[in-house]
Amino acid sequence: xxxxxxxxxxxxxxxxxxxxxxxxxxxxxxxxxxxxxxxxxxxxxxxxxxxxxxxxxxxxxxxxxxxxxxxxxxxxxxxxxxxxxxxxxxxxxxxxxxxxxxxxxxxxxxxxxxxxxxxxxxxxxxxxxxxxxxxxxxxxxxxxxxxxxxxxxxxxxxxxxxxxxxxxxxxxxxxxxxxxxxxxxxxxxxxxxxxxxxxxxxxxxxxxxxxxxxxxxxxxxxxxxxxxxxxx
Amino acid sequence: xxxxxxxxxxxxxxxxxxxxxxxxxxxxxxxxxxxxxxxxxxxxxxxxxxxxxxxxxxxxxxxxxxxxxxxxxxxxxxxxxxxx
Numbered sequence: 001x002x003x004x005x006x007x008x009x010x011x012x013x014x015x016x017x018x019x020x021x022x023x024x025x026x027x028x029x030x031x032x033x034x035x036x037x038x039x040x041x042x043x044x045x046x047x048x049x050x051x052x053x054x055x056x057x058x059x060x061x062x063x064x065x066x067x068x069x070x071x072x073x074x075x076x077x078x079x080x081x082x083x084x085x086x087x088x089x090x091x092x093x094x095x096x097x098x099x100x101x102x103x104x105x106x107x108x109x110x111x112x113x114x115x116x117x118x119x120x121x122x123x124x125x126x127x128x129x130x131x132x133x134x135x136x137x138x139x140x141x142x143x144x145x146x147x148x149x150x151x152x153x154x155x156x157x158x159x160x161x162x163x164x165x166x167x168x169x170x171x172x173x174x175x176x177x178x179x180x181x182x183x184x185x186x187x188x189x190x191x192x193x194x195x196x197x198x199x200x201x202x203x204x205x206x207x208x209x210x211x212x213x214x215x216x217x218x219x220x221x222x223x224x225x226x227x228x229x230x231x232x
Numbered sequence: 233x234x235x236x237x238x239x240x241x242x243x244x245x246x247x248x249x250x251x252x253x254x255x256x257x258x259x260x261x262x263x264x265x266x267x268x269x270x271x272x273x274x275x276x277x278x279x280x281x282x283x284x285x286x287x288x289x290x291x292x293x294x295x296x297x298x299x300x301x302x303x304x305x306x307x308x309x310x311x312x313x314x315x316x
Binding site: 149 | 254255256259302303305307308
């Protein structure tokens with residue numbers, strides 16, 4: 001199986017993602033420049049965190065028009081796995097590949113800390129190694145993670161089991177206090193209807209090794225590997 | 233730019249949609265109240281974009297298209313266009 005990590009101008013979690021795939025998972029991985037349009041041979045595309053195009057205009061608003069993004073869209077429409085982490089999630093929202101939008105954190109602060117998120121659906125390519133209700137300790141690092149969408153969209157996401165991760169306390173209770181950024185329904189991660197596109201604000205690539213203080217993010221990578229192995 | 237090419241300027245105002253939380257506006261509202269401006273009911277903070285267009289391509293319809301595609305995010309923002 002082969003992973004691809006897209007590099008936009010301003011991406012800064014590209015090397016972390018690459019490192020985890022190569023050194024922790026021991027799987028094949030390549031960088032993909034934002035001008036490239038050939039995704040032949042890849043099984044999973046990672047849109048990494050960072051500040052693509054300096055977050056100018058709106059986070060992800062310029063990156064979504066990068067040449068690589070039309071290829072990513074085609075790739076996803078054929079069932080390919082696409083994960084957008086933090087800025088990658090914002091890009092997927094701007095591209096319309098996931099519904100909703102991001103507002104500034106209610107605190108108006110850039111928040112960089114470990115948070116707890118609860119797995120809400122364990123029947124996805126991204127969470128099949130986790131179980132429903134499992135609490136993961138994974139760091140966030142963002143200024144715009146305040147997820148918003150209209151009522152109908154929220155209803156649909158909830159009804160279709162597409163809210164994958166929700167901010168919670170260490171016991172797994174979803175409370176206003178455990179919501180770091182004001183996101184509606186404490187939403188930290190969602191999928192498209194087909195579940196092959198996943199956007200999340202927490203950084204699993206920063207929590208896949210003991211030395212970084214948590215290995216809880218690894219369950220997401222292990223799930224992807226499991227899913228792709230089953231498919232092969 | 234050619235010397236006698238005509239230019240048209242459009243102003244684009246982008247504001248948070250009604251009903252969409254505006255954390256910046258809320259913070260400014262609280263600050264104004266703290267300063268004693270109790271008459272302020274609401275603050276909404278947006279963007280003001282000035283577009284200079286070549287005269288022959290300067291169609292408001294095109295500017296609206298630019299707003300829909302890139303300048304505004306219709307999910308969370310409203311926009312207004314006016315010729316300057």
